[in-house]
Amino acid sequence: MLLVVGIIICFTHIFATIGSSPIVLWHGMGDSCCDPYSLGSIIKLIERQLTPTPYIHSLRIGSNIEEDQLNGFFMNVNHQIDYACQLLNADKNLSKGYHAIGFSQGGQFLRAIAQRCPNPPMLNLISIGGQHQGVFGFPRCPGDNITICNYVRELLRIGVYESFVQDHLVQAEYWQDPHQEATYRKVSVFLADINQERIFNEQYKTNLLKIGNLVLVKFLRDTMVYPNESEHFGFYAENNTSKIIPLRESSLYINDLLGLKIMDQQSRIKFLESDTNHLEFTDQWFIDNIIPFLKD
Ligand SMILES: *[C@@H]1O[C@H](CO)[C@@H](O)[C@H](O)[C@H]1NC(C)=O
Ligand SMILES: *[C@@H]1O[C@H](CO)[C@@H](O)[C@H](O)[C@H]1NC(C)=O
Ligand SMILES: *[C@@H]1O[C@H](CO)[C@@H](O)[C@H](O)[C@H]1NC(C)=O
Ligand SMILES: *[C@@H]1O[C@H](CO)[C@@H](O)[C@H](O)[C@H]1NC(C)=O
Ligand SMILES: *[C@@H]1O[C@H](CO)[C@@H](O)[C@H](O)[C@H]1NC(C)=O
Numbered sequence: 001m002l003l004v005v006g007i008i009i010c011f012t013h014i015f016a017t018i019g020s021s022p023i024v025l026w027h028g029m030g031d032s033c034c035d036p037y038s039l040g041s042i043i044k045l046i047e048r049q050l051t052p053t054p055y056i057h058s059l060r061i062g063s064n065i066e067e068d069q070l071n072g073f074f075m076n077v078n079h080q081i082d083y084a085c086q087l088l089n090a091d092k093n094l095s096k097g098y099h100a101i102g103f104s105q106g107g108q109f110l111r112a113i114a115q116r117c118p119n120p121p122m123l124n125l126i127s128i129g130g131q132h133q134g135v136f137g138f139p140r141c142p143g144d145n146i147t148i149c150n151y152v153r154e155l156l157r158i159g160v161y162e163s164f165v166q167d168h169l170v171q172a173e174y175w176q177d178p179h180q181e182a183t184y185r186k187v188s189v190f191l192a193d194i195n196q197e198r199i200f201n202e203q204y205k206t207n208l209l210k211i212g213n214l215v216l217v218k219f220l221r222d223t224m225v226y227p228n229e230s231e232h233f234g235f236y237a238e239n240n241t242s243k244i245i246p247l248r249e250s251s252l253y254i255n256d257l258l259g260l261k262i263m264d265q266q267s268r269i270k271f272l273e274s275d276t277n278h279l280e281f282t283d284q285w286f287i288d289n290i291i292p293f294l295k296d
Contacts, residue, residue: 028104030143134176
């Protein structure tokens with residue numbers, strides 16, 4: 001049995017398609033660039049699957065891992081996007097283009113990078129559980145730091161659309177309250193902007209259309225993201241949380257404010273699903289579903 005496994009591993013290794021484009025990762029809330037058990041294991045998995053081994057840059061927002069983790073909760077997302085854009089610009093290994101993989105909120109953050117920071121060029125954008133239409137609920141606090149989690153809850157209690165909270169709480173910046181859509185559109189400092197809900201920014205559409213494929217992974221048993229349809233660009237209907245408006249019925253798509261309709265008609269949007277909870281995919285699922293988008 002062991003021998004057979006050994007042969008299979010050896011075989012897939014030799015015939016692995018040439019993967020040469022660099023890869024950029026952006027971690028989720030409560031996580032960091034370099035935790036050996038989360039993104040560290042993803043990096044090793046990718047390295048085992050692609051030959052030659054691609055260059056991988058896991059974004060660290062801040063000067064160390066602790067800052068990176070804290071910034072995932074409390075650093076204004078627009079500042080995080082600027083910071084990440086500078087890191088990408090400064091990394092000469094990315095100058096010919098890179099594939100991007102965002103985990104959870106890292107998914108919508110990398111989409112903002114594609115829209116606001118087109119150089120170096122992004123090739124495929126893979127969003128694993130990203131909340132592209134935001135969230136409405138905070139059922140589980142990611143990470144395990146009680147102090148941070150209680151502080152987040154306190155800010156949410158004060159009010160997500162208060163300007164102090166908007167400027168400092170990451171989750172508030174992609175909070176979409178279906179009962180307060182007008183307020184959301186007016187004050188959301190991040191999501192309403194990248195989703196073209198306040199003003200229309202032509203560059204956002206032009207830039208997003210430059211990427212190759214947009215791969216969107218939704219977790220069917222997700223108990224962290226409400227609604228999980230947001231991972232496929234779906235969201236609650238205005239004033240009605242019993243009803244979901246899927247991407248293709250949204251005004252974002254119908255009026256093609258981001259080029260998503262064009263991309264969809266060209267089959268460049270890949271709607272993937274994992275029948276698990278948030279980010280709880282297996283190595284084999286990742287190999288079967290994500291690795292193909294990293295080969296070129
Ligand atoms: C660029 O990639 C090479 C090869 O992987 C690596 O040795 C080098 O440190 C990288 N440069 C930067 C700035 O990370
Ligand atoms: C929680 O985070 C705060 C702020 O970074 C830190 O001071 C504290 O030590 C952390 N607590 C634990 C248990 O990690
Ligand atoms: C996730 O989405 C699916 C299909 O859109 C839905 O049936 C399911 O109830 C959702 N899961 C959770 C935990 O909300
Ligand atoms: C949703 O409710 C708000 C506040 O009651 C109201 O102003 C708005 O017109 C409603 N929108 C729709 C589409 O029903
Ligand atoms: C909300 O949507 C559900 C499902 O489409 C529908 O049955 C219900 O009547 C709607 N509620 C309101 C208040 O419009």
